[in-house]
Amino acid sequence: MNPRSPYVHRPSSIHRLNPLTKGVLFLCTVVIAFATSSLTTVLALLGAVVAASAAARVARELARTVAKSAFVIVALIFIVQGLFYPGSRTPLYVVGPLTIWQEGLRFACFTASRLLAIIGATVLLMLTTRPEDLVSELMARGLSRKLGFVVLMTMQIIPNMQARAAAILDAQRSRGLETEGRLIQRFRAFLPLMGPLVVGSIISLETRSLAIEARGFSSPTKRVRIEDIPDTRWESLVRWGASLATFGFVVWRLVRWISSLIR
Amino acid sequence: MQATGIKGTAAKTTAAATARADGKSETVERAGSLDTAGIILEDVCYEYPGGVAALKGISLRISQNETVAIIGENGAGKTTLAKHLNGLLKPTSGRVFVDGVDTRGRTCAAMARLVGFVFQNPDDQLFQNQVFKEIAFGPRNLGYPADKVERLVKWAAGLVGIEGLLERHPFDLALAQRKLVAIASVVAMDTPYVILDEPTTGQDYPGTQKLATLVAKLHAAGKTVIAITHDMEFAAAHFARVIALAGGRVILDGTPNEVFSRPDELAMASVEPPQMARLGQRLGLEECVLDQEALLRALGLV
Amino acid sequence: MDIVVDSLTYTYPGQPGPALRDVSLEVRSGELCCLVGANGAGKSTLCCAVAGFVPHFYRGEMYGAVLVGGQDTVQSTIGELARRVGIVFQNPFDQITGATLTVFAEVAFGLENLGTPREETVARVEGALRRVGLWEVRDRSPFELSGGQQQRLAIASVLAMDPPVIVLDEATSQLDPSGTREVWQIVANLYESGKTLLVAEHKMEYVARHATKVVLMEGGRVVASGPPSEVLGRDDLEAHGVGRPPFMSVVRALREKGLWDGEVPLTLEGAAEVLRKVSGR
Ligand SMILES: Nc1ncnc2c1ncn2[C@@H]1O[C@H](COP(=O)(O)OP(=O)(O)OP(=O)(O)O)[C@@H](O)[C@H]1O
Ligand SMILES: Nc1ncnc2c1ncn2[C@@H]1O[C@H](COP(=O)(O)OP(=O)(O)O)[C@@H](O)[C@H]1O
Ligand SMILES: [Mg+2]
Ligand SMILES: [Mg+2]
Numbered sequence: 001m002n003p004r005s006p007y008v009h010r011p012s013s014i015h016r017l018n019p020l021t022k023g024v025l026f027l028c029t030v031v032i033a034f035a036t037s038s039l040t041t042v043l044a045l046l047g048a049v050v051a052a053s054a055a056a057r058v059a060r061e062l063a064r065t066v067a068k069s070a071f072v073i074v075a076l077i078f079i080v081q082g083l084f085y086p087g088s089r090t091p092l093y094v095v096g097p098l099t100i101w102q103e104g105l106r107f108a109c110f111t112a113s114r115l116l117a118i119i120g121a122t123v124l125l126m127l128t129t130r131p132e133d134l135v136s137e138l139m140a141r142g143l144s145r146k147l148g149f150v151v152l153m154t155m156q157i158i159p160n161m162q163a164r165a166a167a168i169l170d171a172q173r174s175r176g177l178e179t180e181g182r183l184i185q186r187f188r189a190f191l192p193l194m195g196p197l198v199v200g201s202i203i204s205l206e207t208r209s210l211a212i213e214a215r216g217f218s219s220p221t222k223r224v225r226i227e228d229i230p231d232t233r234w235e236s237l238v239r240w241g242a243s244l245a246t247f248g249f250v251v252w253r254l255v256r257w258i259s260s261l262i263r
Numbered sequence: 264m265q266a267t268g269i270k271g272t273a274a275k276t277t278a279a280a281t282a283r284a285d286g287k288s289e290t291v292e293r294a295g296s297l298d299t300a301g302i303i304l305e306d307v308c309y310e311y312p313g314g315v316a317a318l319k320g321i322s323l324r325i326s327q328n329e330t331v332a333i334i335g336e337n338g339a340g341k342t343t344l345a346k347h348l349n350g351l352l353k354p355t356s357g358r359v360f361v362d363g364v365d366t367r368g369r370t371c372a373a374m375a376r377l378v379g380f381v382f383q384n385p386d387d388q389l390f391q392n393q394v395f396k397e398i399a400f401g402p403r404n405l406g407y408p409a410d411k412v413e414r415l416v417k418w419a420a421g422l423v424g425i426e427g428l429l430e431r432h433p434f435d436l437a438l439a440q441r442k443l444v445a446i447a448s449v450v451a452m453d454t455p456y457v458i459l460d461e462p463t464t465g466q467d468y469p470g471t472q473k474l475a476t477l478v479a480k481l482h483a484a485g486k487t488v489i490a491i492t493h494d495m496e497f498a499a500a501h502f503a504r505v506i507a508l509a510g511g512r513v514i515l516d517g518t519p520n521e522v523f524s525r526p527d528e529l530a531m532a533s534v535e536p537p538q539m540a541r542l543g544q545r546l547g548l549e550e551c552v553l554d555q556e557a558l559l560r561a562l563g564l565v
Numbered sequence: 566m567d568i569v570v571d572s573l574t575y576t577y578p579g580q581p582g583p584a585l586r587d588v589s590l591e592v593r594s595g596e597l598c599c600l601v602g603a604n605g606a607g608k609s610t611l612c613c614a615v616a617g618f619v620p621h622f623y624r625g626e627m628y629g630a631v632l633v634g635g636q637d638t639v640q641s642t643i644g645e646l647a648r649r650v651g652i653v654f655q656n657p658f659d660q661i662t663g664a665t666l667t668v669f670a671e672v673a674f675g676l677e678n679l680g681t682p683r684e685e686t687v688a689r690v691e692g693a694l695r696r697v698g699l700w701e702v703r704d705r706s707p708f709e710l711s712g713g714q715q716q717r718l719a720i721a722s723v724l725a726m727d728p729p730v731i732v733l734d735e736a737t738s739q740l741d742p743s744g745t746r747e748v749w750q751i752v753a754n755l756y757e758s759g760k761t762l763l764v765a766e767h768k769m770e771y772v773a774r775h776a777t778k779v780v781l782m783e784g785g786r787v788v789a790s791g792p793p794s795e796v797l798g799r800d801d802l803e804a805h806g807v808g809r810p811p812f813m814s815v816v817r818a819l820r821e822k823g824l825w826d827g828e829v830p831l832t833l834e835g836a837a838e839v840l841r842k843v844s845g846r
Contacts (some may be wrong), residue, residue, distance in 0.1 A: 005666055007708075132674075134663050145644075156663045163708075167387045174349055174382075175452060176375035182332035196390040203434060204386075207659040211623060214654070215662060215722060216647030221680035226687055228675050313709055337713025338702075383712045383739075384658045438656050439604040461712070466657065467603040467739045467767060468808035493713075493741050496811065533743035534833045538770065538811040538833060545837040546846055555815050562844040564824065 002169065005159050006065065006126045014056035019134040020141070022125055023235045024239045028246040032112050034097070035253045042113040049120040058127045065229040074112045081108035123183040131155040136225050145218050152212070153205055160208075161201045168200070170191055268478065281379040295413035299363030301326040302348060302456065302487070305358035309343055314476070317343040319511035320357070320415050325445040327455065328484050331489045332498035332519075335508035336533035341491045342383055350374035361456065376405060379449035381535075383460040383491075394420075395429040396445050401452035419451035422480060424473050439465045446474075450481070457481055459490040463497050475501045499523060499553040507532045566634035566649060566729040566761055568615055570591040575610060575619055584610040585627070586785040592763055592778070596618035597756040599772045600765040601796070602732035603806025608765035609655050611782070612734040614654040615763055617643055633730055648679060651723035653736040655765070657716035661707045668694070668710070668718060669703040675726045686725075691723035696751060698744070713739045720748060731755060731766045737771075749775060769810040773797050773831040781805055793831055812836035819843055 014022075028046055036042060053062040073250070085104030093100045131152060139148045172193075174177050266322040303443065309318040317340045325331055327496040346352040347359050350366040356378075359366045361377050372463045379401070382388040391397040398419055402412045404518050423443045428436065433444055443541055444485060463471050471494070478501050481488050492498050498519065505522040507515040509532040515522045523529070526544065535541065536551075543552040552558040559565045570590040576583040585607050586724050592598040600608040613619040617638040620627045631638045654660055665671045672693055676686040690842055694700045699716040702710065707718060716739045723731060733752070737745040749771045756762055756775070766772050772779060772793060779796040781789040783805050796802075802809050809817075812833045819825040824843050830836050840846075 007666060062580030110409050130666055130667070132670065135664075136677075151581070152664050160663070168390045170351060170371075171382070171388045171390055172400075172404075173371035174351055174375055174380045174388075175401035175448065177400075177602040178372040180370045180372070182733065183555060193390065196392065198432070199392070200386075202668060204659075207656075208661075210618065210654070210662045211660045211665060212662045213618075213622065213643050213676035214616070214647065214652055216303060216662075216726065219647050219678050219680075220642075221646055221678075222682060224680050225677055226670075226683055226690075251582050311709065313706070315709065336726045337739070337744055338711045339719065339741075342711060366633075386656075386658060405677060435606055437609075446631060461739065463821065465604070465735055465767070469806055471808070493739065493745075495742060500782075530743070533741040535742040535746070539815075540813060541833060542815065542837050542840065545834070546844070547838055555811065556820060559814065559818070559841075562840060562842055562846065564822075564840075 002253070005131065006061075007130050008058050008061055008124070008127050010057045010128075011127070012056045012058075014052055015128050017128075018229060018235050019129050019137045020231070021235045022129050023134055023138075025242055026121050026125045028242045029094070030118050031246050032249055033117045033121075037110075039110045039113065042110060042117055046119040046120065049117060049124055051126050053120075056128050058124070061096050061127055062120060069123075070116060070119050074115065077112050077115070078105070078108045081111065087098055089257055092204070096107070100120055106140075127205075133229055136223060137229055139223060140229075142250050149209070149212070149217060151207060156205065156208060157201070160204055161197065164200045164204060165193075165197055168197060202234070287471065294368065296386075298362065299327075301362065303360040304347070304361075306360045307344075307347060307359060308356045309340075309345075309347065309352060310355045315403070317511055318347075318354075321508075321511070321513055321518070322357075323506070323513065325487060327491065328482065328485055329487050329504055330478060330502045331487075331504045331506060332502035333489065333491045333506050333508060334493070334495065334498055334532065334534050335461045335514075337534065339508040341508055342460055342509040343511075345380060345460055345489070345491060347468055348456070348458055349378040349380040351380065375452065375454070377454055378456040378458060379454040380458045381446050381449045381460055381462065383444040385438070387447045388448070389433040389441060392432055393429075394425070394431050394433055396443060397433055398429075398448045398451045401448055405452060414453045415453060416447075419447040422450055422477050423447045439467070439470060442466070443470070446477070449502070450477070455485070456487045456489070459488070461491050463492055465496045470501060471497060477518055480503070495523070499537045499540070509533070520551045523553065567596075568730060568761060569630075569632040570611070570614070570764060571630045571632070573611075573614060573627070573631060574696065575614060575628075575773075576626045577610075578625045580625075582765045584785050585614070585799040586739060588782075588785070588787055589629075590787065591778060592761055594761050595756065595759045596777050597752070597764065597775055598780060598782050599776040599793075600782060601767075601769070601772060601807050602788075602797050605784075606782040606806065607785040608782055609734050610764065610785075612652060612732045612765055614638070615730070616650045616732055617641065617646040618652075621646075640663045647675075647726075647728075649728055650730045650732060651726050651733060652732040653716075653719050653723050654788065655734040655736075655738065657712060657719055657739055658720075659752045661715065665705050666706060668699055668707055671707045671718060672725050673721055675714035679726065689725045689727065691722040695723060696747075698722045698747070702745075712826070713741060713744060716740060717744065720751075724751070728765070730761045733762070733766075735765055735767065737766065737768060745771070768831070769808060770812070773810055774812065779808065794829065797831075798829055815840070 033042060033045055033154045053059045082100045083098055084103045085101055085107050088101030089105040090102035091099045092102045141209045169179050294330045304321050304323045307318055307321045335341055345356060350369055350371040353367050362434055366374060369538045388399055391400060395416060398416045399412050402415045420429060423446050424444050425447060433441055462474050478488050478542050505519050506513055507522060514532055515525060515528050526536060537553060539552050539554055539558050552561050570588055573585050573588045575585040602608055610619060614631050621643045662674055665674050669690060672690045673686055674691060686833045694703055697720050699717050699721060714793050720736055737748050752762060753775050776793045779793045780787055781796050788805060791827055797809060816836050816839050825839055832840060
């Protein structure tokens with residue numbers, strides 16, 4: 001495994017899918033998750049992501065990464081919405097001065113599932129798709145070099161930040177700052193670093209782009225990959241089908257929304 | 264000029280230092296023997312999470328106040344070894360002791376009081392937005408009062424010759440200067456052990472001279488200095504002991520004279536002796552000569 | 566393909582003074598030109614100017630002109646220039662694109678961008694990796710390499726692209742002694758095959774042995790330029806921040822003692838020869 005890239009190589013049919021297919025399905029998931037207001041739909045999306053990750057044999061990696069990145073925010077959603085959701089009427093539990101509301105919990109469930117579906121889909125895409133493949137495939141279909149470059153750099157932002165953060169932690173420990181052990185200690189070490197972390201990551205992205213340019217990325221010739229990225233008719237069908245279905249879903253939601261406004 | 268903190272350390276370590284001033288390597292003693300001072304590695308193996316076996320059974324003893332140069336091919340495991348000395352990495356098997364303390368039982372931050380480590384890549388080490396703050400970071404963590412921190416910063420910056428850069432942003436400096444900042448930020452912690460990973464990389468001639476002086480001054484202050492280097496002239500001239508690594512193992516260990524008179528083993532570690540030694544060998548000299556003076560004397564030209 | 570630098574003055578954005586001041590330089594096709602000088606002398610900036618990163622990437626203010634193969638770098642794009650000029654930057658840690666997941670793919674990346682046919686790419690990548698001794702680790706992630714291995718990777722990436730002009734900015738700084746020798750051997754072979762080479766280097770032993778022309782820089786200016794015997798033979802070399810190779814110093818010491826009045830050789834073997842003659846061994 002590459003320490004700077006979440007991609008995990010496994011022999012699976014999901015890995016073998018054309019990157020474009022995965023990209024389209026990812027986008028569809030995100031769009032539907034944003035457009036819907038039904039818990040069932042969101043749970044279905046989440047289920048689909050989990051099922052796909054199992055098929056790709058990366059369920060454990062997915063769970064770990066999602067848990068790490070979403071734990072705090074999901075906990076916050078439950079606390080804040082459970083206690084303070086406006087318009088709550090049905091108390092569920094009373095703990096001292098605090099009341100946990102049923103409406104709040106339901107809304108928290110929905111928001112958290114939506115968030116998990118989106119994060120899950122993103123992580124799944126990164127776990128099963130090499131950035132280079134996705135960008136090559138997009139560029140083979142007419143994406144400009146400039147945009148390809150942007151996509152390539154964007155996909156590096158998070159791994160880069162992680163690497164930079166790990167480097168800073170090592171640098172701090174080696175100079176006597178306790179970064180291991182209790183959570184609060186780790187937090188104390190980390191908080192003042194957000195600034196340098198961002199600056200450092202930007203600088204390292206800049207040097208990466210320098211390296212990419214030096215390798216002729218903006219050369220006017222057409223890129224030729226050493227590996228073919230296979231694509232099939234039915235994959236193309238899936239892409240069109242999913243896109244149309246998503247488009248239909250969004251239109252349907254818009255119509256419902258507008259008609260509810262009129263009424 | 265020395266900060267007072269240095270003198271304290273010097274006084275503390277002189278006894279141990281004189282005990283083995285010859286700087287020769289020794290066989291590894293069992294931990295728990297009377298003399299636990301110094302760095303002891305017992306059959307250390309290390310495997311990176313990805314599965315690369317970087318160290319394959321290293322046993323070493325480095326005494327207090329020694330100056331040691333570690334040489335060897337790219338990928339030999341030098342950096343990996345160095346990261347074990349300050350507890351940044353913990354051995355997969357085997358043990359590392361620093362002054363009798365097992366690194367497995369300590370956090371890296373706790374080890375930092377004893378062992379200062381300068382990273383090979385300065386950009387992995389520097390994270391503050393001002394050179395002064397960067398150098399002060401270590402001493403502050405060690406809990407020194409503000410006036411002592413300031414004194415240590417000035418002292419360390421002076422030693423590597425970057426007094427003029429204290430107000431600058433590290434990222435605005437050239438690579439070689441950032442390396443010097445990284446070195447100063449570790450030297451300022453005034454630890455009894457200082458480890459430098461490729462300090463001379465990218466340094467020009469005056470920069471290398473300055474680093475040589477730094478090694479001498481740290482040694483005179485009673486510290487143990489361990490430097491990884493690919494510059495054989497630097498290793499031969501400024502260190503009392505040279506250790507050559509290849510493929511995760513120690514293949515040579517001794518004084519520069521001993522090590523550099525073994526061209527065949529050195530070749531295994533992708534290393535060539537310094538130029539004077541190579542000249543001597545070409546001219547069929549029996550002994551190993553490491554500087555111009557010695558070469559001319561051996562040839563009867565002085 | 567030759568390089569012509571014509572009264573180049575360049576200031577990095579936001580810097581008080583220029584990093585290069587009125588630099589003129591000509592490296593003809595099939596020449597091996599070495600840049601030497603103290604840190605901050607402007608070697609890297611000049612290297613970047615030849616590869617077009619100054620001013621295309623760094624911006625800043627530039628006067629004068631840099632021509633590579635007769636074409637003005639300011640008029641060309643970085644993409645076009647990458648075909649003609651390959652550059653290994655001075656910091657090995659900065660040269661991994663991050664776009665690829667294996668050492669093999671990293672070296673192939675440049676060739677893919679240039680549209681090289683697939684079979685040729687595969688063959689050239691293998692050749693380049695073998696030449697720098699990284700073939701064994703081809704399936705590893707570029708980030709799982711030691712510093713020196715990363716530098717070898719950067720060199721291999723440029724070798725594989727096989728451009729007519731090659732710029733190496735302290736490309737051997739982290740290499741072990743054999744690695745340095747091997748890379749310089751590669752450089753010498755490239756020179757023999759007619760490439761134009763511009764090499765910034767602190768290891769004077771190799772500059773003396775291989776350079777056809779040495780350019781001494783200080784404070785953004787060219788102080789001296791000429792054959793290695795002339796530039797490295799200057800009495801004030803150290804004052805310009807450049808250390809003389811020890812084997813040359815030995816022979817100079819003999820000269821001072823009046824024991825030798827011939828040339829100061831440019832290779833260690835040459836120096837051994839002189840010592841043999843003088844000492845009668
Ligand atoms: N982060 C890492 N993950 C996996 N393997 C690594 C990592 N860093 C280094 N290695 C590998 O471990 C071995 C030892 O590396 P190390 O960095 O200790 O070498 P080194 O002797 O310091 O080399 P150099 O002179 O090039 O700096 C090498 O095979 C290297 O490729
Ligand atoms: N990216 C940069 N931004 C601003 N100034 C720089 C940058 N790179 C180099 N400089 C400055 O330009 C001058 C020449 O530096 P450089 O070309 O790196 O010299 P050398 O390679 O000879 O060490 C120095 O004063 C240096 O500080
Ligand atoms: Mg190393
Ligand atoms: Mg430079």
